[in-house]
Amino acid sequence: MSALRAYLRHPSGVVGLALLLVIVVVAILAPVLAPVDPWEMVGAPFERPFGPDLWLGSDTLGRDIAAGIAHGARVSLAIGLSSTLAALGIGVTVGTLAGYCGGLVDDALMRVAELFQTIPGFILAVLLVATLGPSLGHEILAIAVVSWPPLARLTRGEFMRLKGREFVRAAICQGERPAAVILRHILPNAVAPILVTGSLTVATAILIESALSFLGLGDPNLMSWGYMVGAARTVIRQAWWMSVFPGAAILVTVLAINLVGEALNDALNPRLSRSGRA
Template structure:
């Protein structure tokens, strides 16, 4: 009887849940980043190979075949002038991606330089640069870019210049904050005591230690720049017709409800690129986070 009671009172063994393999955890964590990277790489290859892949010239018109639905001869249909939407979509990727990379990289270069100089100089220089940065940040970027583009006139170059004027402040703010953190480190004090020039300290020591957050911002901002460029082109302040560009293609089909393909496919192209860059930026941010890298 005692043996039976002791067996009944004995607690049941606790079954611990099996830990997921590390590759499964990494796939769940970085899976969207890999998908976004694949989408971005695919669009870059499409932009580079557009003249080879496109079945028609992007500006070739065929009025007798205008607004034709997607078919074997025109995979994505034709627009109001009979131009092949698929060919214009491929060539439009070259301009949209080029404009996005140009604006973000040049804006980052200007903003990071301003932020480094302001954080190192401090005093009056810091106040002057940061107050000017705050002045630009006071205006909504799309509104200020729209006003500058309207003043400069229609054209790809003028649109890129207008976007550059409003694009650098966010990089300046981030670079200044990161530089202030690094400036208080011991290695910077040691480099100063040794007698290294400020330009060498900033370029060889501080800047490399701030590239992680800056790279994340650049990656996330590429999709935003492409979207803004498409928005300005949609409003008629981007490319000069008949140059193919995604925003202007959407504008051409905004009133064509039955001929949905004219605006739908360029809109989907913008959506996939923006989402792809956002996934890449989120994945890069998680990978650079030392606390969450080994989860």
């Protein structure tokens, strides 16, 4: 409850949470709010926004842009959350083994993480999706592969900081198994920075997914914001609304997640936040 009260004292975090809740509601209720198929031609091409029927206008093929944004929210959030959970699973596991075991295990796992970090993340994601083929599962896999190394290094650092603490040494002296020491004593005390970094990873994953879809590497069966921006880039001078509205959806979503992540950081790590601002 103290963390919740600390979070609510951050106006930017409350605004970000409110925006994020609106986006989640739009994604969940997309079939109700926009009952038309986002791929279906429902009007004349190039219809301007704020009209009686298509209030965000239509694209070059007469498809409803509002329907595309509503259904695209589901794709962006699903890929962002799924790829982040996969990255957390890999990163926390690798970081836990490296930080707790140390020695050769630590060296080997960190060299693997550094190997992945030598290649720019977006370039690696493009290579993976282009090689495996554009699909929802391959996008999630590619984003998870490029997102886990920072999470692994963070988890390793937290484990190395905590494994020398008195309560951890006491648990080891009492004969507790390594798995129990990790799950009951170290990991619960390391979860706050991991949670904050994971929340910010969701925003990065949404940006990567949008960029992949912009390049035509998204799932061809799913409408996404990045695809909408990419499809409208050739007519941006004649029909600004085709790219501005989905681009604004990406901007607002990423901004909301970052505001929530920063407020979470202040709420869960108050001493670290105060020292960083001092």
